[in-house]
Amino acid sequence: MSERPSEPAAAISRDEVAHLADLARIDLSDAELDHLAPQLNVILESVVSIQGVAGDDVPPTSHALPLTNVFRDDVVTPGLTAEQALSGAPESEQQRFSVPRILGEEQ
């Protein structure tokens, strides 16, 4: 492969891993970051090989079999009761999911 600058390098820094963990909403400890970053690099090095394998003329496959939209009649069918839907909730109140405050301090 030629080294065009537009292509991502098969390397990921510890800071990038921290940023990705932030995007994925996972608190990673320093020890976890130290452990994960090099492992992710090894994996990325092995998957980077597919760059350039398929040319622009190859269409992407997003599903294994050709699919068309599936329609059905708009009929009411029984669903979960409120009690069932809330049965696994960490906390609930007045038939609703109870959640921590949504806004941060600065908002």
Place this chain on the structure above:
Amino acid sequence: MNLTRRTAAELAESLASGDATSVEITRAHLDRIAELDDALHAFLHVDEEGALAQAAAADERRAAGNPASALDGVPIAVKDVMATKGLPTTCGSRILEGWVPPYDATVVARVRAAGLPILGKTNMDEFAMGSSTEHSAYGPTRNPWDLERIPGGSGGGSSAAVAAFEAPIALGTDTGGSIRQPGAVTGTVGMKPTYGGVSRYGLVALANSLDQAGPVTRTVLDAALLHEVIGGHDPLDSTSIDQPLPDVVGAARQGASGDLTGVRIGVVTELGGEGYQHGVLSRFQESVDLMVEAGAEVVEVSCPHFVHALATYYLILPAEASSNLARFDAMRYGLRVRPDGIEAPSAEEVMRATRDAGFGEEVKRRIILGTYALSSGYYDAYYGQAQKVRTLVSRDFEAAFERADVLVSPTAPTTAFKLGEKLDDPLAMYLNDLATIPANLSGVPGISIPSGLAEEDDLPTGVQVLAPALADDRVYRVGAALEALWTDRWGGPLLERNHGLDAVETGAPA
């Protein structure tokens, strides 16, 4: 004959003839689980009371001359990735510890409607990410052939349960080989149907475009019988195929004659050679020779893009998984952890702390990899490119199936490895799925059949048979033929040669 040694087909005959009751059969399997599972850990949850109640109901239906299906009363084990109403469903993860779904997956609902008592839920790698069950948050399952070794993964609980005669049949899911590879390393049969052939409704999704549920059994006929129960169109799954299922049971019975006259078998050049264990390749070559003796014609086919299948898979899977697992947000179900030292934490802070505490290492690795592959700037180079290579893999299959009716390869490159051996080397772990992944990328059906023991370690090997999409009957026919040819050669089923559980069975110290 010991009830737990019988196949599902034999149990169905016993039930139909009145030779045994479902309560007796179910009790025998529950006793076997009680005897062995401390050592094996195939089950995360055993539902003794529920299974016996379902068995009693099955016996009443039989007595009234009104069985719900041919398998009515034959007990089954269910992989813990499937929602089971009233039974815990954890996916091997702490984040779902104690969660009891308020509904059944379609496959579970069909199994219940057909009258099969559910023995319990089987162990798995967390969210089906892994090839060894070592990534289960509840501890690994052990291989019934050697308790120091892995039973395959992610569905190692189902394969071990069936191999150890704790259950006659089980349900699994296969995203990159999680039914077939455990089958190969435990000497059992594992079938991944055509994508869309079995409903995904109620499976906790790993990678939606790759996931497929299927049978985990000891014989090809049993797999076909279970396939018939769970397969077919489901309006609750928009990717479900709206066509009748092929006659898989008829195909398995036809194949059992061992005759393969006129069948064209394609040996895939790229699925063998370097990286494959010597004994695995020897048993594979002998399998091909047996099929030729039975009348098959062999052609060598090249699928040049298969060399990119592993990389393609490890971009598509983490991308889809990172998106799927976003639903574990500590708000509606599952674990909720409050971060230390923060007074009145926000929802986002709770979410971060929960996902850190609730997800294991492999799940975090893949979520971060997927988040990376989907990031703007990298999307085209990684995820977009992987989707294109997926097209090329499918084209390779199309070309190969013009020259051959089925394709064959070793199922897994090695026999079962030791627990812990690859735990901290993700890439080495991923290589286990080298031969099984192309079928998931393309959606074609595949079955793994035992092909004997590798001479260097006396552990099971497996052969994989692949067919074009929708031609599931072909893999049953060829699979059943190969099974018949090998069983004849061995003078009995391969599992009879397993002495790995002898010490546990006699109560001797392990």
